[in-house]
Amino acid sequence: MENIAPIRDITYISELRQFDLDGRPFRRAALRGDAVRIHRGAYLPATVWRSLDRTEQYRHQVVAATSASRTHPTLSHRSAAVVWGIPLIGPLPKLVDVLASESSGSRTEGSFHRHATRDLEGDIEFLHGVPVTSLRRTIIDLALVLPFPAAVVALDWAIRPGTDNSPKPSITIEDLWDAVSALQISRGHRRVSRAIQFGDGLSGSPGESLSRALIHELGFPAPVLQQRFDDRLGLIGYADFWWPRFRLIGEFDGLLRYTRGAFDSGLSVSDIVVAEKKREDRLRALGPSVARWLWADTMEPRSLFTLLREAGLPSGRIRA
Structure with missing residues (x-):
């Protein structure tokens, strides 16, 4: 093939x-x-x-x-x-x-x-x-x-x-x-x-799929995947995870997200990081909070549990 x-x-x-x-x-x-x-x-x-x-x-x-x-x-x-x-x-x-x-x-x-x-x-x-x-x-x-x-x-x-x-x-x-x-x-x-x-x-990457499975196993509410967000300038982008009841956006930040973006667009990784920061600022301006995590957090579920609890997301579990 x-x-x-x-x-x-x-x-x-x-x-x-x-x-x-x-x-x-x-x-x-x-x-x-x-x-x-x-x-x-x-x-x-x-x-x-x-x-x-x-x-x-x-x-x-x-x-x-x-x-x-x-x-x-x-x-x-x-x-x-x-x-x-x-x-x-x-x-x-x-x-x-x-x-x-x-x-x-x-x-x-x-x-x-x-x-x-x-x-x-x-x-x-x-x-x-x-x-x-x-x-x-x-x-x-x-x-x-x-x-x-x-x-x-x-x-x-x-x-x-x-x-x-x-x-x-x-x-x-x-x-x-x-x-x-x-x-x-x-x-x-x-x-x-x-x-x-x-x-x-709808899970856009292995990291997102792993995160989604861990979110479920850690007792958190199921998120909406790939939620579209717009502001007065137009399309901001699609959030990896969205909990509308808690006004919380979740984003998995694997390194591949930036290296692949740089390869596809012809921009440098630093340019992609700056663009991602501007994208997050536009999302926050709409009112939601934004929680971000890395591969290291998915490899240690307690880290992801703490991160999402501190972001205001409730869990049916007392601890990870």
């Missing part, structure tokens, strides 16, 4: 052998530091490896793992997620998630974490030439194993349509319910249903 960054430059020793070529030069290159062994029998130029962020490195590793395997298992769960581009909260796994038959059972084997399933062939697609659970099945699997806030981040991303400027695969809530039925989800059905029912494609 054109929106999924390509996997390039991986050399497989097994493919060299098919053409009677020697793989020892790649092993020597790895010893010199000119190549990186990203999986048994799979090498990537060191310059390419160093140019990738941690998520991209892991994505190359999982594709290499299933490609190099004689059985070519289907990537699933978090490994499938990184291939699809689904945002994940928390550290990436060290192992590669793949499907396994019910008879063999769930287990860790070498570099693989094998997840037993009754359906090894349903909802499978091919990306980068390797089998991967479909987008809808991947979201269901994540909802089964991830904490609720992390599952919401993945689900919100999946149901949010792509745009011309930012294309991405997407599905609908109906697709997810269909997958629950097709996969005959019984164990964990309540857990999956909770995530699906909470999903909202």
